[in-house]
Amino acid sequence: MSSPRRTAPTRRSTLLALPLGALTLGTLAACGPNASGGSGGSSEGEGPLRFSWWGNPERAATTQAVIDLFLEKNPEQEIGAEPGDISGYFDKLATSVAAGDEPDVITMGGAYPAEYAARSVLLDLGAVEESLDLSVMDENARTNGQVDGVQVAVTTGINAPGMIVNRALLETAGVEMPDPESWTWDDFAAAAVAVSEATDDGIFGSGSVFTHDSIDLWARQHGQILYTQDGEIGVDVATVQSFFEYSKMLVDTGASPGAETLVELTDVGPEQTLMGRGLAAFMLTWSSSLTALSEAAGADLEIVKIPGESVESGAWLQSSQFYTISAATSSPEAAAGFVTFLISDPEAGKLILTDRGVPAVESVRQAILPELSGTARREVEYISALGEMALKQTWIGPAGSTAVAEITPRHQNTVLFGDATAQEAAQAWHDEAVTAVSG
Numbered sequence: 057m058s059s060p061r062r063t064a065p066t067r068r069s070t071l072l073a074l075p076l077g078a079l080t081l082g083t084l085a086a087c088g089p090n091a092s093g094g095s096g097g098s099s100e101g102e103g104p105l106r107f108s109w110w111g112n113p114e115r116a117a118t119t120q121a122v123i124d125l126f127l128e129k130n131p132e133q134e135i136g137a138e139p140g141d142i143s144g145y146f147d148k149l150a151t152s153v154a155a156g157d158e159p160d161v162i163t164m165g166g167a168y169p170a171e172y173a174a175r176s177v178l179l180d181l182g183a184v185e186e187s188l189d190l191s192v193m194d195e196n197a198r199t200n201g202q203v204d205g206v207q208v209a210v211t212t213g214i215n216a217p218g219m220i221v222n223r224a225l226l227e228t229a230g231v232e233m234p235d236p237e238s239w240t241w242d243d244f245a246a247a248a249v250a251v252s253e254a255t256d257d258g259i260f261g262s263g264s265v266f267t268h269d270s271i272d273l274w275a276r277q278h279g280q281i282l283y284t285q286d287g288e289i290g291v292d293v294a295t296v297q298s299f300f301e302y303s304k305m306l307v308d309t310g311a312s313p314g315a316e317t318l319v320e321l322t323d324v325g326p327e328q329t330l331m332g333r334g335l336a337a338f339m340l341t342w343s344s345s346l347t348a349l350s351e352a353a354g355a356d357l358e359i360v361k362i363p364g365e366s367v368e369s370g371a372w373l374q375s376s377q378f379y380t381i382s383a384a385t386s387s388p389e390a391a392a393g394f395v396t397f398l399i400s401d402p403e404a405g406k407l408i409l410t411d412r413g414v415p416a417v418e419s420v421r422q423a424i425l426p427e428l429s430g431t432a433r434r435e436v437e438y439i440s441a442l443g444e445m446a447l448k449q450t451w452i453g454p455a456g457s458t459a460v461a462e463i464t465p466r467h468q469n470t471v472l473f474g475d476a477t478a479q480e481a482a483q484a485w486h487d488e489a490v491t492a493v494s495g
Contacts, residue, residue, distance in 0.1 A: 063214075096309040104134035105390055106159035107135050108146040115411055122407050124416045126397050133390060153177055160385040161394055163342045164378045169201070169209040172380070179381040181207040184392035192400055194443045196373040197416035205285070209452065210395055211375035213413020216360040216442050217273055218371070219244075220331055220339040222348055229254040229337065231261075236360035241302065242336065244363040248311035262312040262330060263336025264321060266303050268464040272338065273362065274299040274355045276448050277370035287454030289489050297482035300471045315472035322465070327352040343438050344376065344413065354413055359429070371442055372450045376413030414439040459492040 083309040109119060112170075116139045138159055146168065152158045158177070162188045172178050181188055181201075190198050190210065201209035220237070226233050229251045234243040244398060248261025266274070272282035273293035278298075284290040306312040313321070313330070321329060327343060330336035332352030339349070341358055350357040362371055379398060381391045397404055404424035405415055409428065413434050415421050421436050426437065470476035476484075 062079075064247045085450045099131065100439065104136035105387055105394060106136040106138055106327055106480075107161045107164035107394070108138040108140065108149070110140045110142040110143075110161040111411075115139075115483065118407055118411060122398065122404050125401075125403060125407065126394060129397075130393070133394075135394070138160045151413055155386065158382050158384070160382055160387055162380045162382060162390045163212070163447045164209065164380050165376075167455065167457050170203045171455055172458075173203040173206070173208045174455060175381060178208040179385065179388060179391075180384045181210070181381065181392070184381070184388050187389045187392035188338050188396050189400075191446050192419070193416045194373055194418070196443075196447050196449060197375065200375045200452065201378055203452050204287075208346075208391065209378035209380045210399060211397070211413070211416050212377040212379055213375075213408075214373045214416050214439055215342045215376050215413050216344075216371055216373055216439055217269065217340065217362060218343045218438055219362050220341055220346060221360055222331065222334070222353065222355055223358060224355055225255075225259070225334065225337045231337070233331045234363075239363045240364045240367065244311070245302075245306060245311055248306065248338055249309050252310045258310055259335050260310070260330060261337050262306055263331040263339040264312065264318065264341070266299065266340065267468050268461045271296060271299055271464060273370040274302075275370075276372070277364045281448065282460075283451065283453050283457060283493070285449075286449050287493055289460075289493060290487065291486075293479075293482050296347065296485055297478045300468065300478035303468065304471050304478060315469065318472065319469065333355070342374075343435050344410065346435050346438075347429065350431045359434055369445060369447055371394055372447055373416070373439070373442060374450065410435065418443065454493045456493040456495050460489045463488045463492065 073461060081222070107123070109115070111119070119139065120137060123137055127135060128492065136159075147160065149158065153175075164172070168180065181190075181488065188210070190207065191424065193211070195216050195312065196215070197211045198207070200211055200214075201207055203209075215392055221233065221236075226247075231250045231254060234247055244262075251261035252259070271291065271343070275282050275295055278291075278295050279289040280292065280295055307314060309399060312318065326332040326348040329339065329349065331339040331341075332349050333354060334353045341349075346357060346359045379395045385391050398408075399415070400417050400420060402420055405417075405420035405424050406427055408415075409424050410432055415424065418440065421440055425433055426434060455467070463485060467476070467481040467488075471478050471481045
């Protein structure tokens, strides 16, 4: 399971294979513009409010429709649309920041808000709270946009870790689904092994093995956390060791495929996963993957709570992307009003739907439900159910967190291939991770 505090901005990869924060920051100027200087952003009456984002042509068309709707309701405002392709988006942004010419409203992902906030590029959104009311947002989604306790980003929509289930395959194997309200990791392992043993070769109970974001999930269920609010490693060696041991057990018992197959399944599209091919009963992944996996499998898949949640909750609401405002904008209130519209206007929500994640505002979630497919509704309902739970807070990962996302699979694989013990790998992981975030 991987993370964007963390997050790759657009790809719906498995939570167990690709770090959501697997992007690295392009070169930045040593000092970006700040609230008292710089030439970035637009000025009131001097031009349009500039808005940048990345995505495919379909997203561009949807975003333009949302902008048009905003302009209908706010005819005095102008919006300059600046869409981009993900492959060059952050390099272009770094160049514009270095020149003091960044957009007013900037879409970001992963650890980028933390990187740019550290350079005083982003506006403290507390300064525009009269125009940007975030109290309507799920609390955990709201705090996900904070760096060192300062709100510098607003989630575009949310994702959450969940367990995808193919009940038809369970029935074929003659394996009873454990109660998702109370099941444990032992229950999960037992059911996964039973499926693998009762089905043909190539079919497994667990369709993937746990990697980077799964460490955060595991840590939270053990009373710890991957990254603390002050940007330090908050999980100890013993907990990482138990995580590696559990992962190895799934391989050794046949609950999941062997190490070589798991490596081959890293960073593949939904249609190439075991779940997407109808060859797995369970898959721990992001909630936003449900629709794509269902379509790939041609099956009516479900999403349920992760094992162990009844003992101590480990799931969290994860920002798919973020809206940020340049600290150098000459139109802070106008920019804040536009962001408010993007996240909380029901009509805008009906255009965006779940393209940027499930809306973090419950009233918008309810507004879009009738517009969604059955599986997409399940994604929304799952997020709404989590929003009612007492979840642990989540923050944008610190500078260096993208390196940790690369450190994890390297040490995980040494355990899965039998080249290191879980204790050796956990100690090495911890030493490198602490160094990475210490910077």
